[in-house]
Amino acid sequence: MGKIIITGASGNFGNAAARQLLEHVPAEDLILLSRTPEKLAEFDQLGAQVRRADFDDPASLAAATEGGESMLLISTLRVGTRVQQHQNAVDAAVANGVRHIVYTSIIAGGEADHPSIEQHDHYATEQLIQRSGAEWTHLRDSLYAEAVATAMAIPALQAGSKPDNAADGKVAIVSRDDCVASAVGVLTQEGHGNRAYDITGPELISIPEAVAMISEMAGKPIELIPVDDEGMYQYFDTLGVPRRASDIVPDGPIPWASEGMVTFGQSIREGYFAVRSDDVERITGRPPRSLRSVLEQYQGAWPQ
The missing domain is CATH 3.40.50.720 (NAD(P)-binding Rossmann-like Domain)
Incomplete structure (x- = not known):
């Protein structure tokens, strides 16, 4: 080898x-x-x-x-x-x-x-x-379930809302x-x-469905706010996230740019992520983890 x-x-x-x-x-x-x-x-x-x-x-x-x-x-x-x-x-x-x-x-x-x-x-x-x-x-x-369980879930639970530009596009979220x-x-x-x-993970799911699962598990309401791509950029602007990779401050507090996140949501909305395969099981010999199992793993870090 x-x-x-x-x-x-x-x-x-x-x-x-x-x-x-x-x-x-x-x-x-x-x-x-x-x-x-x-x-x-x-x-x-x-x-x-x-x-x-x-x-x-x-x-x-x-x-x-x-x-x-x-x-x-x-x-x-x-x-x-x-x-x-x-x-x-x-x-x-x-x-x-x-x-x-x-x-x-x-x-x-x-x-x-x-x-x-x-x-x-x-x-x-x-x-x-x-x-x-x-x-x-x-x-x-595919989209990491761990990112959904932390970077997506925690701010949404803190705010009680989440803007989103992915609409009902599906993605087989993977651990x-x-x-x-x-x-x-x-x-x-x-x-x-x-x-x-x-x-990929075992099931195709939309971002609104994932947010609803987080809300149900946490026992706290999360209002999903559908926005267009510009609305998504404006949301990240309020968080101080630079729009372009070229605007990232070296060694600054936010090492990523919103253009990556916004166009990622666009690609989900337009169907590019609607892919589910059995490649994980064929390579590893075991079925992939579900989104719910990963959410359960990180649930202890969610705001009460």
Whole structure:
């Protein structure tokens, strides 16, 4: 199988993937990359190779990807400006002989005509990986249930209302746990080269239905306020969120831009996320978690 590189290994996804991989491979077969390698001290002590890597510094990536056979490329957070970061990582990995790149993409990541700013990044990255000469696997993840259970649920319960521009568009909301398990499966099994998988939850549900589930479980009313895309931008304006990725203040309090969220809602409304598959179960051998099970997991953090 060879050594496995994980980019962004100190983040939520990368850290969870590293932990799961330790159940399948020896620690010395893991190469864990991070801008803050000190956060990975426990893996270093177990025998994994922990290396500093900065996606904006190709020289650091050239050294960090040496000796790897496969790489889990976890998409960076800089929506709108991250394709060059991904290109830097792919170029360095391929130059060092990495033969298989597994990428965390998004539902409909292979469609050229798509309204979501986030998807534009993923589409461009899928294309550059396919041109790289390495084998590829695209894991097209749906909307994270954990984001619904926290970033969506908590402000909605605090305010008693939630503006939304996704209308009745459906999405098979998926647990990050299942996304991680699918990535680990692809990295540790044969036969996944040059394939794309739709990593989804078990049921298609609309955002209003998800909000109603949160309200029912919390025993608190949430008024869903349908708005158009401009109304959604104005809502994020009141929270101090920059509209464009280029307006993000480096190391500022809000590391994301509302254009990603607004166009994400638009793409749900227009049907781009209405995809449900059995790929999670086929890769992991178990059915994906339901949205309700993830909401129950985080319910203790909701405002009373």
